[in-house]
Amino acid sequence: xxxxxxxxxxxxxxxxxxxxxxxxxxxxxxxxxxxxxxxxxxxxxxxxxxxxxxxxxxxxxxxxxxxxxxxxxxxxxxxxxxxxxxxxxxxxxxxxxxxxxxxxxxxxxxxxxxxxxxxxxxxxxxxxxxxxxxxxxxxxxxxxxxxxxxxxxxxxxxxxxxxxxxxxxxxxxxxxxxxxxxxxxxxxxxxxxxxxxxxxxxxxxxxxxxxxxxxxxxxxxxxxxxxxxxxxxxxxxxxxxxxxxxxxxxxxxxxxxxxxxxxxxxxxxxxxxxxxxxxxxxxxxxxxxxxxxxxxxxxxxxxxxxxxxxxxxxxxxxxxxxxxxxxxxxxxxxxxxxxxxxxxxxxxxxxxxxxxxxxxxxxxxxxxxxxxxxxxxxxxxxxxxxxxxxxxxxxxxxxxxxxxxxxxxxxxxxxxxxxxxxxxxxxxxxxxxxxxxxxxxxxxxxxxxxxxxxxxxxxxxxxx
Numbered sequence: 001x002x003x004x005x006x007x008x009x010x011x012x013x014x015x016x017x018x019x020x021x022x023x024x025x026x027x028x029x030x031x032x033x034x035x036x037x038x039x040x041x042x043x044x045x046x047x048x049x050x051x052x053x054x055x056x057x058x059x060x061x062x063x064x065x066x067x068x069x070x071x072x073x074x075x076x077x078x079x080x081x082x083x084x085x086x087x088x089x090x091x092x093x094x095x096x097x098x099x100x101x102x103x104x105x106x107x108x109x110x111x112x113x114x115x116x117x118x119x120x121x122x123x124x125x126x127x128x129x130x131x132x133x134x135x136x137x138x139x140x141x142x143x144x145x146x147x148x149x150x151x152x153x154x155x156x157x158x159x160x161x162x163x164x165x166x167x168x169x170x171x172x173x174x175x176x177x178x179x180x181x182x183x184x185x186x187x188x189x190x191x192x193x194x195x196x197x198x199x200x201x202x203x204x205x206x207x208x209x210x211x212x213x214x215x216x217x218x219x220x221x222x223x224x225x226x227x228x229x230x231x232x233x234x235x236x237x238x239x240x241x242x243x244x245x246x247x248x249x250x251x252x253x254x255x256x257x258x259x260x261x262x263x264x265x266x267x268x269x270x271x272x273x274x275x276x277x278x279x280x281x282x283x284x285x286x287x288x289x290x291x292x293x294x295x296x297x298x299x300x301x302x303x304x305x306x307x308x309x310x311x312x313x314x315x316x317x318x319x320x321x322x323x324x325x326x327x328x329x330x331x332x333x334x335x336x337x338x339x340x341x342x343x344x345x346x347x348x349x350x351x352x353x354x355x356x357x358x359x360x361x362x363x364x365x366x367x368x369x370x371x372x373x374x375x376x377x378x379x380x381x382x383x384x385x386x387x388x389x390x391x392x393x394x395x396x397x398x399x400x401x402x403x404x405x406x407x408x409x410x411x412x413x414x415x416x417x418x419x420x421x422x423x424x425x426x427x428x429x430x431x432x433x434x435x436x437x438x439x440x441x442x443x444x445x446x447x448x449x450x451x452x453x454x455x456x457x458x459x460x461x462x463x464x
Contacts, residue, residue: 085105088149101152127160156182165194244448259451329342342382354421
């Protein structure tokens, strides 16, 4: 029995010790695994925190590089696919970011980087230290399978022997790039590290995609906004003209306020308007309104005729949106140096007239907004501007700007103007805009557009 069971004394002496030792080793391994898991979770939490709200592609790329090295690898590259080409950004262990590189082509299409672009799959390769043999030379080429730029490849090769990992950056079902990590072989990539790198790549892809969409939307908004207002106002002979625009949401919103000025010599059309709503639909309607006004003015500069034509076009479009417009015909260079301004309104606030002596006048005129009823006609009045007189046009973003207690209102605007009698139009627009912003006290506001013209009292040669 003793022979079958073995030495009981020896068993009693060794078994508890070996069991205790195995238990301690197991517990140590479990504790180590737990510590690593908590460390990785803390790392990803920090990644999420630092990427939150990042809406600039270049800054996001740099932030990702500094987050990834040295925690994920000793060297890191981000490849962003652009058509058939690729943009490369990399950083080394010392934290120095290399100059970005753009390659128009990835090569023959058989590289690991190209496979990632096509499938989003993860690629793991090795780059050995000894490159003397044919096999070693072939293995060295594997470094180039993920790093297409020679200079970047040389920096990564300095880490040999190394493990190389390529992970797709996939967002909304499309692989937009690749994350490439290089680690000295002493570190390697185990299953947990591979999973961590893939999670990092997933969050990086979503953030980069969101930043790219934001930048694209901002660019589209800027282009649309620029197309709705002339970048530089033409100058009317014998008059000084200036304008200001402040979007409701800077760099993002496609607002509905617009202004325009066109004509020649002694006969000009001036318009300022506000389209109901924001966004692309409002921008389309704004463009249609601006073009209709320009076309109508080509045949007849009468403001009433222009507004009637605009109403007919917008009403026939069968849209639930409307437009308010102030339209003026400016004829400078009268015999006494004054200018005639013929005005018509379609649901828009009447401009204020600031006389050279500081008196403020508000024309008594109104008209139905454009696009809601058929067959509208509009009334006109003519105002004489003498030397030093200024006419200020504005949108409702000025008078309806809501401060801590009330709206800015027309009365505040009237009270502000006398101090600027004789001032340059640009100075008046700037003062009004700043006073409205001060009144808002940091609150949100609608688009604000201002357009001012002042009579210089100069005779103008009539057009032939």
